[in-house]
Amino acid sequence: MAGNRELAKIALRNLARHKVKTVLTILAVMVSVSLYIFVDSWISGMSMESRRNIVNYEMGAAKLQSKLYFEKKDEMPIYENFAGWEAYQKALDEAGYYSAPRFVFSGTLFSVDGSAPIVFNAVDPVAESKVLRYTTYTEAGRYIQNGAFEIVLGTIAAKKLKIDLTKGPNPVQISAVIDIKDSLGKIRHVYQLIPAVVVGTINSPNPVTNANIAYIPLDVLQDESGMMLEGHVTELLIRDKNRGDAELPGKRESAAVISAALDLPSELGIFTWIDYSKDYIDYEKLEIGATKVLTMLLFVLAFLGISNTILMAVLERTKEIGMMRALGMTDNQMVLIYMFEAGFLGLIGSIFGIILGCAINYPMVKYGLDFSEMREAMGADASFRVASLFRSTWNISVIIGAGVAATLLSACMAFFPTRRAVKMPITDSLRFE
Amino acid sequence: MAVIKAKNVLKDYHLEGQTIHALRGVSLEFKSGEFAAIAGPSGSGKSTFLHLAGCLDAITGGTMMVGGSDVGKMTRKDLALLRRHNIGFIFQAYNLIPVLSVEENISFPLTLLGVDKKEIKERTAKVLADVGLEEMAKRKPKEMSGGQQQRVAIARALVKKPALILADEPTANLDSKIGREILELMLSLNESEGCTFIFSTHDQMVMDYARRLVRIRDGQVEADEVK
Ligand SMILES: Nc1ncnc2c1ncn2[C@@H]1O[C@H](COP(=O)(O)OP(=O)(O)O)[C@@H](O)[C@H]1O
Ligand SMILES: [Mg+2]
Numbered sequence: 001m002a003g004n005r006e007l008a009k010i011a012l013r014n015l016a017r018h019k020v021k022t023v024l025t026i027l028a029v030m031v032s033v034s035l036y037i038f039v040d041s042w043i044s045g046m047s048m049e050s051r052r053n054i055v056n057y058e059m060g061a062a063k064l065q066s067k068l069y070f071e072k073k074d075e076m077p078i079y080e081n082f083a084g085w086e087a088y089q090k091a092l093d094e095a096g097y098y099s100a101p102r103f104v105f106s107g108t109l110f111s112v113d114g115s116a117p118i119v120f121n122a123v124d125p126v127a128e129s130k131v132l133r134y135t136t137y138t139e140a141g142r143y144i145q146n147g148a149f150e151i152v153l154g155t156i157a158a159k160k161l162k163i164d165l166t167k168g169p170n171p172v173q174i175s176a177v178i179d180i181k182d183s184l185g186k187i188r189h190v191y192q193l194i195p196a197v198v199v200g201t202i203n204s205p206n207p208v209t210n211a212n213i214a215y216i217p218l219d220v221l222q223d224e225s226g227m228m229l230e231g232h233v234t235e236l237l238i239r240d241k242n243r244g245d246a247e248l249p250g251k252r253e254s255a256a257v258i259s260a261a262l263d264l265p266s267e268l269g270i271f272t273w274i275d276y277s278k279d280y281i282d283y284e285k286l287e288i289g290a291t292k293v294l295t296m297l298l299f300v301l302a303f304l305g306i307s308n309t310i311l312m313a314v315l316e317r318t319k320e321i322g323m324m325r326a327l328g329m330t331d332n333q334m335v336l337i338y339m340f341e342a343g344f345l346g347l348i349g350s351i352f353g354i355i356l357g358c359a360i361n362y363p364m365v366k367y368g369l370d371f372s373e374m375r376e377a378m379g380a381d382a383s384f385r386v387a388s389l390f391r392s393t394w395n396i397s398v399i400i401g402a403g404v405a406a407t408l409l410s411a412c413m414a415f416f417p418t419r420r421a422v423k424m425p426i427t428d429s430l431r432f433e
Numbered sequence: 434m435a436v437i438k439a440k441n442v443l444k445d446y447h448l449e450g451q452t453i454h455a456l457r458g459v460s461l462e463f464k465s466g467e468f469a470a471i472a473g474p475s476g477s478g479k480s481t482f483l484h485l486a487g488c489l490d491a492i493t494g495g496t497m498m499v500g501g502s503d504v505g506k507m508t509r510k511d512l513a514l515l516r517r518h519n520i521g522f523i524f525q526a527y528n529l530i531p532v533l534s535v536e537e538n539i540s541f542p543l544t545l546l547g548v549d550k551k552e553i554k555e556r557t558a559k560v561l562a563d564v565g566l567e568e569m570a571k572r573k574p575k576e577m578s579g580g581q582q583q584r585v586a587i588a589r590a591l592v593k594k595p596a597l598i599l600a601d602e603p604t605a606n607l608d609s610k611i612g613r614e615i616l617e618l619m620l621s622l623n624e625s626e627g628c629t630f631i632f633s634t635h636d637q638m639v640m641d642y643a644r645r646l647v648r649i650r651d652g653q654v655e656a657d658e659v660k
Contacts, residue, residue: 006544013532323528326489327589328517328545330510426489427481430528 004340007333011340014313022345025309028302029349029406030356036295036402037357038392042364043291045392046384047284049205051248053385054280055239055273057206060100060131061249062258062272064088064236070271076119078105079181081232088236088262089127095261096241096252100127101233103218107176109153111161111198118157120174122218122227131239134204140165141200146217149196154210158201170198174216178227194226207387238270249273283383299406302349307413310342314421321421322429331422338414346410350403357399364392436500436597436629437463437486443494444481444652455481457652458495463631465596468623470632470643478652479633480525483599486631487520488512500596517545521590521628523600527582529574535585536561536570542593560588563618565611579606587615591622600632604639616642 015022055061069080085101092099103122108115125144129135135143140158144150151172153163163170174194179187196216203210221227240252251257255270264270274281314321321334368391421429444456455478463469471479484490485497488504497504500519504512516522521542529538540557548556561567564584574582583606590598598619604612620642622628632639640646648656 003544003547006541010530010532017532319528320530322489323524324530325513326487326516326522326524326528327542328513328515328520330513332510425491427484428490430489430524430526 004336007337008340011337011344014317014337014341015344018313021309021312025302025305025345026349026352028305029346029410030353032295032298032302033350033353033402033406034355034357034360035298037354037399038361038364039291039295040398040402041361041392041395043288044395044398045365046386046390047288048393049390050280050284050385051277052246053206053387054277055249056245057132057134057204057209058385059273059276060098060237060239061243061253062238062255062270063276064099064238064258064262064264064268064270065234066267067269068267069234070269070275073276076104076106077179078103078234079179079187081229081234082268083231083233085231085233085236088264091262092236092238092258097258097261098127098130098239098241100124100131100237101218102128102235102237103221103227103229103233104235105176105178105227107174109151109157109161109214110173110175111163111170113162114160116157116160116212118153118174118212118214120176121213121215122221122229123215124218128215131237133245134202134206134209137202137204137209138200139203141198143200144215144217146219148217149194149220150199150217151196152200152202152215153198154213155201155203156210157212157214158198160212161198163198163201165198165201172196172198174214176227180228190228192227194221203387205387205389206385208385210387280383280385287384299409302406303409303413306342306345306410307417309345310338310414311417313341314338314417318421318424318429318432322424322426322432325422325426325429331419334422335415335418338418339411342414343407343411346407347403349410350406353406354399354403357402361392361394365394366391368392434465434501435462435498436465436467437461437631438498439482439486439495440497441495442482442485442492442497444478444485444490445493455652456485456493459649459652459654460495461647461654461657463629465629466623466627467645468620468630468643469645469647470634470640471647471649472634472640473649473655475635477649479649480601481652482649483601483631483633486597487522487599488516489522517542519596521593521595521598523583523587523590523598523603525601525605527574527579527586529582529585529589531574533573534570535566535572535574535577538574538585539588539592542589546593556592560592563591564588564615580608580611583607584611584615591618594622594626594628597629597631600630602634602636603632604634604636609638612636612638 066080066082069077089099101124106119109118125146138152139155144152174196176192178190178192180190181187222229238258243250255272258270325334368389370389439459439461442456442459446453446455459482471482473479485492486499488499492505536557539560540553543553543556561570564587566581566584569577587603607615619630623630634640645659647654
């Protein structure tokens with residue numbers, strides 16, 4: 001068999017025949033490869049950061065919680081609470097985990113100038129700051145302390161309630177409904193008004209902590225003047241003491257390993273951040289999917305360009321193709337020449353695309369992008385948990401993969417036009433003008 | 434042995450809704466080692482016959498045997514290999530590969546055959562000298578005159594010393610002196626290597642050189658004389 005090298009040589013020289021067209025096609029591949037790399041890096045940086053932020057600012061690695069609560073967690077069923085968390089906290093501490101008790105309830109917060117629906121997290125400030133990181137992100141004022149009816153508020157809620165910490169105390173009223181399950185399983189509602197003072201606002205890298213959310217000491221809510229909790233909590237947040245903030249939860253933070261350190265009754269369970277972040281992960285998948293589709297469209301455009309270039313080339317060289325076949329080139333060899341040509345376009349475009357992609361990506365990874373301004377307009381639902389600065393991440397397999405895929409796809413673009421050209425009778429090819 | 438055995442060959446072309454009967458029942462046999470010319474007016478079907486004998490197109494009717502095999506029953510790949518190994522073609526319009534130099538054009542059939550580099554070099558240099566183009570080895574086809582390109586096309590067909598060489602009006606673009614030299618070269622190849630040559634031609638000189646002259650008109654054989 002004639003060396004494929006000879007075919008590759010002809011393909012390379014063919015590329016030099018219409019330099020402008022070749023350069024334009026290469027540019028199209030280059031742009032789509034580099035954009036793909038850039039966007040992928042952005043979106044995976046965003047996802048990575050969001051996942052870290054959920055763990056570091058929202059919930060830790062896992063929650064100890066009533067199984068019934070988890071089932072109905074969207075309704076916030078505060079009656080599915082449990083007592084005796086101190087013993088679990090001690091056991092967890094001995095096993096090398098930090099844990100923080102919480103009683104989460106919803107209600108309305110009234111300030112002098114307004115009101116807003118708020119999710120209240122009754123927390124142990126000391127334990128809280130061991131498991132989560134938002135406690136240090138007080139934009140104004142300070143974090144709450146035990147023993148006082150103090151509140152810190154997400155900055156967005158604070159703005160809505162016109163809280164101004166520079167102008168003395170900010171008295172507020174918490175209006176909440178206490179749902180109590182009696183011994184027959186019936187739920188009783190008790191309406192409660194609790195006066196408190198706002199002492200700080202939170203603005204952390206996770207927008208969830210900055211929205212309609214309030215933190216209040218757990219210890220003051222135990223009796224009639226509070227939420228009548230009497231030692232009950234809705235959850236215990238858990239994090240491995242030895243896990244760094246930059247790391248996502250590890251094997252030691254799986255439900256099975258944590259459960260093994262505890263002697264849990266059957267109604268309680270461990271629910272990991274993944275169990276809890278289904279909504280977010282679905283959103284992330286959708287978002288990544290949509291972005292991929294958009295960048296794919298760019299790819300498709302580049303490949304249509306290649307396909308068109310090859311189509312025109314094949315047409316223009318009909319006579320030449322006929323003659324080469326007359327010399328004894330097989331159909332497959334003919335197709336291969338043009339696949340080489342298109343593949344070279346893809347390869348050169350990919351190489352430049354990777355260089356360009358890495359160049360524009362470098363500052364995004366090194367310095368990141370601050371979009372706090374943009375953020376406020378976006379709201380803070382189950383979306384990316386990135387409040388301000390975020391960085392792209394390098395993804396070597398995607399960078400190389402994009403190049404390889406672009407090269408192979410380009411090569412494939414030559415298949416059909418050439419296939420059709422070699423089906424023509426040689427004499428017709430030779431007469432073609 | 435018969436290199437070509439055409440029996441009652443028909444060839445129709447379809448062009449803009451019309452059917453052209455280019456060959457209307459041609460039966461011709463060419464033995465190994467022949468040096469034959471096909472003559473006839475323009476449009477009589479000379480090129481068509483050479484193309485069919487060279488397996489460049491399918492016949493419409495009859496049978497065409499090339500090198501003992503029925504062309505109609507061969508796969509596309511086998512036909513390509515038959516052309517590669519056994520047939521050299523010289524086209525009326527030179528049809529060189531524009532991106533390859535003269536030298537590379539000539540050595541291309543040998544590369545396809547997988548001949549080793551050193552031998553390719555030697556054989557290419559020799560045939561280049563035979564057609565008088567040693568000085569132009571590095572040129573690209575478009576940098577040469579029509580006659581020079583024709584000589585490259587001839588060299589490309591001769592270099593692999595195929596069993597059958599089909600030459601479609603090979604001297605049409607050459608002056609008579611060079612035409613004669615080329616014919617002498619072909620004749621010597623015919624005598625030393627036993628290559629079979631079939632020409633189509635208008636040129637009296639080619640007819641004089643030929644040892645057999647077939648005349649066709651309107652797609653049919655009119656006369657067939659061995660000198
Ligand atoms: N590929 C083709 N398609 C359509 N018509 C063709 C084709 N090749 C040849 N013909 C027609 O067939 C006839 C014979 O042509 P050809 O064999 O080229 O004649 P010659 O070589 O003797 O001049 C002519 O009428 C020509 O126009
Ligand atoms: Mg002709």
